[in-house]
Amino acid sequence: MSLADSFRIAVRAILANRLRSILTTLGLVIGVTSVIVLIAVGQGAQVGVASKIRGLGTDLLFVQPGQSNDRTTGARAQAASLTKSDSDAIVAAQIPGVIGVAPQISFQSQLIAGSLNSRGPIIGTTPDYIAVRSSAVAEGDFITDADVERKALTIVLGSTLATTLFPNGDAIGQQVRLAVGGPIGFNFRVSGVMAPRGGATDQDNQAFVPVTTMQSRLPFTRNATGEISVTQISIQMAPKADQDAVKADITNLLVSRHAVATPDFTVQSQNDLLGAASEVSATLSILLGSVAGISLLVGGIGVMNIMLVSVTERTREIGIRRAVGAQSRDIVLQFVTEALTLSIGGGLLGMALGVGIALGLDGRQVAGQAMTTLIQPWSIAVAFAVAAGVGLASGSYPAFRATAIDPIVALRNE
Amino acid sequence: MIDLIDVEKTYNTGAGPVFALRGTNLHIDRGEFVAIMGQSGSGKSTMMNILGLLDRPSAGRYLLEGQDVSDLDPDARARIRGREFGFVFQAYNLVPRLSAIEQVEMPLVYQGAPDRHARAAKALERVGLSAAFHKRGPTQLSGGQQQRVAIARSIVVEPRVMLADEPTGALDTTTSAEVMALFRELVEEHGITVIIVTHEPEIAALCDRIVRMVDGVIVQDATSRHTAPEHRGEVSA
Incomplete structure (x- = not known):
């Protein structure tokens, strides 16, 4: 008998x-689809997180308060462990390799311009921010040293924020009101609009004010001793700087300033963040992949089950075929081909669906975040190969059982 | 052409061995029209299975055209079966989802034969089923028509031997007569050896030779050729 x-x-x-x-193929279709989609989502997340971290700038160190294991100090006390004067001290210490220091205070606030309003993180910082975070201003000026000195009511809007509040593009020089909470609010003059940064983060939805303005206007940013708490200090290093040495110098400086035995702050380089994040997303990928793999396996068992039922049901047909001259290999070929056709059909359908869904999800907003999916050619190949392999395996066993059927018994089978 | 020499067939059942055939000797020549008769349990179906290479004897020898076929493996038997034998069963044994023409093509598919469609159409024509029936499945055919399809399927390979197990068991008298006339035609016009297993004396009487079996033993082997012409006349009338 020919293959055709x-x-x-x-x-x-x-x-x-x-x-x-x-129904039989459905299991395989879902299995193959989910392998392709989930792996694309996992890889997309991995790449997305990495690009987000890289998008922060280059050669950066981040100093953040807290995360000491001292249980006696509450979260608030920990949050207050990093201050504006720490940032000033890092500048004053002139640590070799450090070329910029940008303290940041951030909080969420509503921004109102005329009848329009939006919401986003307000960041109090210094002019260094531009260099440190490799940002650029599209129009007007970023915060200047003079602004910081004067505690000026100046605000620089992220590109998205500017478009939301000033759809006509005439943001520069306009008034924006920050509604801090209840009746408290301040009017700021827009001095600049940032160039769009793009990417998956909401960096374009931020606004910047001089760190000093935030200190003096917003009392809640001060800690118990009257110092101004900062949420992060970003430090720009020279491109060839010894990152570990800089990290150690800053750690030593702050430990001695805080007079603590173990650091009550963390200093992380971009590479640290990348490492941690990629570990997390790799775990996520593996997890998603195994879930998908299990569904593929279950789909395969479904095919096997149906093939076994099909052989039993068609005992008589097998007997007839044997009687008219079908040899064992003809019977095996028949059932293996049937299982393979089902599973390859399911595999192809799953491939099309998986690629389609993965492409459709790419760039979609999910839970306020733009989703990135990255279709992995190997995942398509593996999913398809597994589907076909499962078909072959689940066709072979019932097929060999079919050849064991005695034609006489089969023919008497009503 | 067919020689059974001291053939025995024993089935091992839970209640001990059952002797389906004991020391059977049978010779059948090319072009004979033979009926094997007997009550159920007489061993006639076992005889048929062994003759058709569906089963193999426990002891003794089976010579087909002088070649010993009693010890062949299942696939070798399948090959000979497909080439030399045509089978017709009481229950027609058509494959449920296939059309008439596909049923008839099936043995040719396993032989890898060319011109399958044309040969199948010719076989159907020969059993009196026109092209109008080609596309019909078993459920769209009457019992007689289904049996005709089954006969067409068995003759399409131009077998030397046709084995029919109670071929008229499920058919009414008129249709039975038609089917028997068809067998007669195969014998007379195509030189096919036709062997029928039946328990109906009226059907056996339409054959040229009657082999009677009781308890796995041939008790009578009579040539009734002298009665055949009258019956033939009746059937074809």
Whole structure:
């Protein structure tokens, strides 16, 4: 019997039981689809997180308060452990390799301009921020040293924020009101609009004010001793700087300033963040991949089950075929072809669906975040190969069982 | 052409061995029209299975055209079966989802034969089923028509031997007569050896030779050729 003949017989059998065939393949379709989609999502997350971290700037160190394991100090006390004067001290120490220091205070606030309003993080910082975070201003000016000195009511809007509040593009020189909470609010003059940064983060939805303005206007940013708490100090290093040495110098400086035995702050380089994040997202990828793998396996068992039922049901047909001259390999070929046709069909359908869904999800907003999916060619190949392999395996066993059927018994089978 | 020499068949059942055939000797020549008769349990179906290479004897020898076929493996038997034998069963044994023409093509598919469609159409024509029936499945055919399809399927490979197990068991008298006339035609016009297993004396009487079996033993082997012409006349009338 030729392959074309056995394929024709297989298609006939599959079409004869249309609903059952569809339900059988469905398991494999879902399995292959989920492998492709989940791996694309996992990889997308991995790449997305990495690009977000890289997008922060280059050669950066981040000093953040807290995370000491001293249980006696509450979260608030920990949050207050990093101050504006720490930042000033780092500048004053002139640590070799450090070329910029930008303290940041941030909080969420509503911004109102005329009848329009928006919401976003307000960041109190210094002119160094531009260099440290490799940002650029599209129009007007960023915060200047003079602004910091005067505690000026100046605000620089992120590009998205500017478009939301001033759809006509005439933001510069306009008034924006920050509604800090309840009746408290301040009017700021827009001095600049940032160039769009793009990417998956909401960096374009931020606004910047002089750190000193924030200190003096917003009392809640001060800690118990009247110092101004900062949420982060970003430090720009020279491109060739010894990152570990800089990290150690800053740690030593702050430890001695804070007079603590163990650091009550963390100093992390971009590489540290990248490492941690990629570890997390790699774990996520593996997790998603295994879930998908299990569903593929279950789909395969479904095919095997149906093939076994099909062989039992068609005992008589097998007997007839044996009686008219079908040899063992013809019977094996028939059932293996049938299982393979089902599973390859399911695999192809799953491939199309998986790629389609992964492409459709790319760039979609999910939970306020733009989703990135990255289709992995190997995942398509593996999913398809597993589907086909499962088909072969689940067709072979029932097929060999079919050849063991005695034609006499099969023919008497009513 | 067919020689069974001291053939025995024993089945091992839970209640001990059952002797389906004991020391059977049978010779059948090319072009004979033979009926094997007997009650159920007489061993006639076992005889048929062994003759058709569906089963193999426990002891003794089976010579087909002088070649010993009693010890062949299942696939070798399948090959000979497909080439030399045509089978017709009481229950027709058509594959449920296939059309009439596909049923008839099936043995040719396994032989890898060319011109399958044309040969199948010719076989159907020979059993009196026109092209109008080609596309019909078993459920769209009457019992007689289904049996005709089954006969067409068995003759399409141009077998030397046709084995029919109670071929008229499920058919009414008129249709039975038609099917028997068809067998007669195969014998007379195509030189096919036809062997029928039946328990109906009226059907056996339409054959040229009657082999009677009781308890796995041939008790009578009579040539009734002298009665055949009258019956033939009746059937074809």
